[in-house]
Amino acid sequence: MKRTGTLLLLLFLLLGTALRAQEISYALPATSVTVKVEVRQESFFAGPYAAYAKRMLNISVQDKDQVSAVLTGVELIPHVEADTQAWHTCEGESAALLSLSAQGLISLGNQAPRADWRFLPGLSGDFTGKGLTSPQREETRIEYRNVQTDTAIVRVPVEHKVLVDKTLEEKAQAAAKMILSVREERLNIATGNTDANYSGEALQAALKELDRTEQEYMALFRGYSVVRYLTATYEVVPASTVNEHRYLVFRLTDEGPVGSGVKGVPYYLELYPEGTLPEENQDRRKGRGAVRYRIPQVCRTVLTENTTPILQTRIPFYQLGRESTLFLTK
Numbered sequence: 001m002k003r004t005g006t007l008l009l010l011l012f013l014l015l016g017t018a019l020r021a022q023e024i025s026y027a028l029p030a031t032s033v034t035v036k037v038e039v040r041q042e043s044f045f046a047g048p049y050a051a052y053a054k055r056m057l058n059i060s061v062q063d064k065d066q067v068s069a070v071l072t073g074v075e076l077i078p079h080v081e082a083d084t085q086a087w088h089t090c091e092g093e094s095a096a097l098l099s100l101s102a103q104g105l106i107s108l109g110n111q112a113p114r115a116d117w118r119f120l121p122g123l124s125g126d127f128t129g130k131g132l133t134s135p136q137r138e139e140t141r142i143e144y145r146n147v148q149t150d151t152a153i154v155r156v157p158v159e160h161k162v163l164v165d166k167t168l169e170e171k172a173q174a175a176a177k178m179i180l181s182v183r184e185e186r187l188n189i190a191t192g193n194t195d196a197n198y199s200g201e202a203l204q205a206a207l208k209e210l211d212r213t214e215q216e217y218m219a220l221f222r223g224y225s226v227v228r229y230l231t232a233t234y235e236v237v238p239a240s241t242v243n244e245h246r247y248l249v250f251r252l253t254d255e256g257p258v259g260s261g262v263k264g265v266p267y268y269l270e271l272y273p274e275g276t277l278p279e280e281n282q283d284r285r286k287g288r289g290a291v292r293y294r295i296p297q298v299c300r301t302v303l304t305e306n307t308t309p310i311l312q313t314r315i316p317f318y319q320l321g322r323e324s325t326l327f328l329t330k
Contacts, residue, residue, distance in 0.1 A: 024090055028294050030083035030319040032237045033269065035249050035303070037257050038073035039230045047223040049172035056176035061222045067254045071310075072229070074303060076269075078315045086319075090291045172220075179217045186210040230256045236269050240319045245271035249303070266306055271299040274314070277322040290325050297321040 043065075047053075050063035166174070188194045189206055198206050234249045250257045251264030258264060277295055296316035303311040 026088060026090070026291075027082035027084065028086040028088065028292065028318065028323070029080050030086075030237065031296065031315065031317040032079050032081055032235055033301070033315065034077040034079065035234045035236060035269065036073075036075040036077060037071065037232045037234070037250065039069050039232075039252065039256050040072045040227065041067065041069045041230055041256055042225055042227050043067045044225045045223050047219060047221045048168065049175060049220045050223060052169060052172040052176070053221040056172060057179065057221060059221070069230075069252060069254055069256050071252060071257075071305075074311055076301065076303065076311065076313055076315070080318065083319055088292045175217050175220050179214055182210050182214045182217070186214075232257045234259075238271060238317055238320060245299070245320075268304045268306075270302045270304060271317065271320070272302070273320065274298045274300060279322070290327050292323055292325055294318045294323055295321045 044062065044067070046063050046065050047061065049056075050061050053059050053061045185194075186207060189196075189198055189203070189210070232250065236247050236249060238245055238247065247269045248260055249267050249269050250259060251262055251266050252258075253262060253264035275298070277297060296318045297320040298314055298316045299320065301313050301315045302309050
């Protein structure tokens with residue numbers, strides 16, 4: 001509201017006292033709340049050889065992809081803006097109106113920029129390049145060819161080798177064999193049971209490379225996870241026409257925060273007015289130079305996860321308060 005008051009003050013100095021009796025149009029203020037949400041999303045991608053982990057490596061692993069999301073941060077940000085349903089006009093001393101605007105009782109425009117949000121693009125598992133074993137194997141095949149002899153044509157078997165794609169189980173066997181080989185090689189180096197001599201940095205480098213190779217192959221059985229953080233903002237504008245101030249802000253699903261209309265854990269913004277504001281004297285509602293303004297209603301504002309409170313603060317809401325009159329001229 002300070003920015004609005006400065007602009008109005010400059011306008012007043014330029015126009016001078018000749019505009020004191022002009023008619024001024026203004027809007028009463030309203031309070032909106034921006035709910036800023038941060039969610040931690042974890043996407044797990046099962047390894048392509050997960051089904052063979054127990055039999056080949058004697059380990060239990062998760063064999064299905066899974067996505068989960070958990071709320072990690074939330075912030076309530078109140079803003080004062082013009083209530084487009086409550087426009088008024090007045091005639092009188094502009095200086096008094098400027099003072100009133102500086103106090104935040106009259107709003108001439110929205111003081112809070114709106115924020116748009118969007119989800120990050122979807123993820124998919126990628127095991128390309130993990131493991132060095134060949135995806136093909138050599139296979140010997142026999143073909144029969146007709147050979148012309150002096151007396152007849154006979155069929156002669158001929159051997160030749162071809163490359164064929166390995167089955168998924170064969171690929172898993174090759175990967176498991178490589179893991180066991182790496183573990184054996186690491187044990188031999190660590191215990192000195194090898195023809196090569198490793199010491200100092202060379203020993204550490206060799207063990208580190210074996211660890212990296214093992215983890216790369218193990219990912220084909222255990223799978224891997226990707227963690228990312230999603231942010232979203234939602235706007236809540238309480239209405240004075242409702243009795244129960246409980247507003248659905250968003251729902252949290254495994255894919256992240258979404259709006260209404262989708263199944264998920266609901267998050268509500270609940271308002272509880274504090275105290276009672278005095279009623280205005282109806283005989284003083286109108287008159288020359290009268291300015292309508294609002295006295296805000298302070299509310300205990302609670303964000304709940306379904307029915308469990310997770311964040312609470314106090315916010316003055318203008319549209320839920322009382323209207324009154326200020327006379328600029330006698």
